[in-house]
Amino acid sequence: MMNTMTNLFINYHLTLGNSLIAACIILIASISCYAIIHVKRSRRRMLMLKSFNQLPTLPLIGSVHLLAGNTRERVAKMLDILKTYELPLVAWLMHIPVVFIGKHSDIQTVMHQTTDKDLLGIFDRLFGGSLLVLQGEKWRRSRRVIFPAFSPAMMNQYFPVLNEYSALLTNKFESFCDTDEAFDISSCVFASNLNSTTVNMTGYELRSREKEDTDFLDAISKSLKMESMRFTFPLLFPKIIYEVYLFLSGSRKTYEVVYQLPQKIFRKNLTKYTINETYRENDQDTKTTDTRTLIDSLLKAHITSTDFTKEQVYAEILDIIIAGYETTSLTSCFVLLMLAMHPDVQEKVYDEIRTIYENKDQQVQIEDLKKLVYMEQCINETIRKFTVTPLTIRTHTEDIVLNDEQVIPAGCRIFVAFYAAHHDREFFPNADNWDPEHFAPEKSNHNRPSFFPFGAGVRSCIGAKYGMMSMKIQLVHLLRRYRLDTDMKMQDIHLVIDLLLRNDSGYWLKIYSRE
Numbered sequence: 001m002m003n004t005m006t007n008l009f010i011n012y013h014l015t016l017g018n019s020l021i022a023a024c025i026i027l028i029a030s031i032s033c034y035a036i037i038h039v040k041r042s043r044r045r046m047l048m049l050k051s052f053n054q055l056p057t058l059p060l061i062g063s064v065h066l067l068a069g070n071t072r073e074r075v076a077k078m079l080d081i082l083k084t085y086e087l088p089l090v091a092w093l094m095h096i097p098v099v100f101i102g103k104h105s106d107i108q109t110v111m112h113q114t115t116d117k118d119l120l121g122i123f124d125r126l127f128g129g130s131l132l133v134l135q136g137e138k139w140r141r142s143r144r145v146i147f148p149a150f151s152p153a154m155m156n157q158y159f160p161v162l163n164e165y166s167a168l169l170t171n172k173f174e175s176f177c178d179t180d181e182a183f184d185i186s187s188c189v190f191a192s193n194l195n196s197t198t199v200n201m202t203g204y205e206l207r208s209r210e211k212e213d214t215d216f217l218d219a220i221s222k223s224l225k226m227e228s229m230r231f232t233f234p235l236l237f238p239k240i241i242y243e244v245y246l247f248l249s250g251s252r253k254t255y256e257v258v259y260q261l262p263q264k265i266f267r268k269n270l271t272k273y274t275i276n277e278t279y280r281e282n283d284q285d286t287k288t289t290d291t292r293t294l295i296d297s298l299l300k301a302h303i304t305s306t307d308f309t310k311e312q313v314y315a316e317i318l319d320i321i322i323a324g325y326e327t328t329s330l331t332s333c334f335v336l337l338m339l340a341m342h343p344d345v346q347e348k349v350y351d352e353i354r355t356i357y358e359n360k361d362q363q364v365q366i367e368d369l370k371k372l373v374y375m376e377q378c379i380n381e382t383i384r385k386f387t388v389t390p391l392t393i394r395t396h397t398e399d400i401v402l403n404d405e406q407v408i409p410a411g412c413r414i415f416v417a418f419y420a421a422h423h424d425r426e427f428f429p430n431a432d433n434w435d436p437e438h439f440a441p442e443k444s445n446h447n448r449p450s451f452f453p454f455g456a457g458v459r460s461c462i463g464a465k466y467g468m469m470s471m472k473i474q475l476v477h478l479l480r481r482y483r484l485d486t487d488m489k490m491q492d493i494h495l496v497i498d499l500l501l502r503n504d505s506g507y508w509l510k511i512y513s514r515e
């Protein structure tokens with residue numbers, strides 16, 4: 001009996017011991033396989049990247065030191081690099097290789113071969129789970145949900161709100177009119193566009209809640225700055241370290257303010273939606289064309305599908321509002337500043353407006369937009385010179401062949417520099433000048449290939465039409481009432497980048513009545 005017990009005990013331990021040894025061997029073998037594959041892939045990647053121009057690198061930090069300095073200096077250095085080095089160019093963000101591309105043919109190749117976007121986890125706290133950062137099937141699904149809000153059939157419905165808010169902005173400028181005092185127009189323009197985008201996309205009125213909209217605008221501006229700082233402070237790359245930084249600096253509150261808006265919009269619309277939806281289901285006319293507003297599309301997706309969570313609805317609301325008002329406000333501010341600096345161009349735009357509108361209070365109609373040809377040249381030239389979305393990032397699982405000699409190996413981050421394409425002297429010989437003649441009808445066929453105002457490929461801007469029309473409506477309202485002047489010169493413009501490219505020194509205008 002004693003012997004049997006001892007045998008059982010020994011057998012048990014031998015089996016346990018053998019299993020443990022086997023598990024260890026499997027674990028070590030797996031880690032080794034993974035390491036070998038990883039090293040092989042890295043070596044292959046390194047070999048392939050050797051055919052590209054390289055930015056100088058230092059151990060551990062990569063090429064980040066080249067951008068040392070304050071925010072203005074960092075951007076000046078970055079734009080300098082894009083001008084000095086021939087693209088494509090390899091740089092290192094710590095141990096991560098990134099390939100900068102900027103030639104129009106390379107941009108087309110990359111943007112048509114991959115839709116996968118990888119912002120290295122930066123901006124996830126703001127846009128995580130939304131169209132702006134999603135990948136693969138999840139991205140395709142979100143795009144399908146959101147698309148109806150930007151379908152041609154919806155565009156006409158946005159006009160009354162865009163006209164109303166442009167008229168309100170014009171009236172707001174009245175208090176600065178004929179005073180000979182310059183004022184920075186950006187806060188008024190940003191607030192107006194935030195309001196009109198929010199009403200058109202979600203039906204939510206911020207207008208009567210002035211504090212809510214300034215708090216939101218401040219919080220967005222602060223959070224975009226904090227997130228983008230991570231690109232040049234590699235220490236803040238890991239999510240956990242960034243969270244600790246936010247906690248210690250007391251900045252978590254900023255994100256809470258940002259998220260209050262989509263949460264309120266969600267709550268307010270949910271009940272209304274159920275009633276409207278019952279109405280829609282019984283209404284045969286609305287079934288033929290899909291003309292849902294953004295919020296209706298999001299709520300429908302949320303109610304009919306368990307994995308379209310309310311957090312995703314918040315993220316999509318936020319992403320469309322921010323992508324909508326930030327880009328259009330910045331572009332409008334730059335256009336107004338450029339027109340103030342170039343009075344002859346301003347008069348030409350004014351003359352064009354006068355041929356379309358007999359009086360200064362006429363509403364802008366959808367059919368007017370294509371008549372504003374010269375104004376569109378000015379907008380295009382502004383987006384070219386001050387590319388508000390200067391850069392995007394793509395990643396890819398297959399090698400991408402750029403030309404006969406160069407192949408971007410799978411798994412690299414590709415920094416797509418629209419800014420570089422917009423300053424390519426083959427297409428824009430006076431690239432540093434602001435000159436709407438770059439887009440004169442007879443030249444635009446030649447320039448178009450190197451112009452990416454709204455990106456390229458299937459992942460291009462979903463709100464391009466809405467953005468262009470909202471800027472045109474706003475400019476008509478302002479320019480037919482006021483003449484713009486400024487003491488600012490081109491050399492007073494100091495560009496900085498967070499997600500977007502802005503002027504750090506503001507948009508200071510003096511305005512005078514046209515009457």
Ligand code: HEM
Binds near residue numbers: 383
């Ligand atoms: C001057 C105005 C605008 C400019 C210059 C602009 C520029 C761009 C660019 C270049 C992209 C492509 C980014 C990439 O490839 O990674 C993009 C994407 C996007 N834009 Fe715009 N945009 C403008 C207005 C708008 C408006 C008004 C909205 C919405 C109301 C909007 C919503 C979006 C969204 C959601 C995406 C992501 C699309 C996707 O990933 O599928 N944009 N925009």
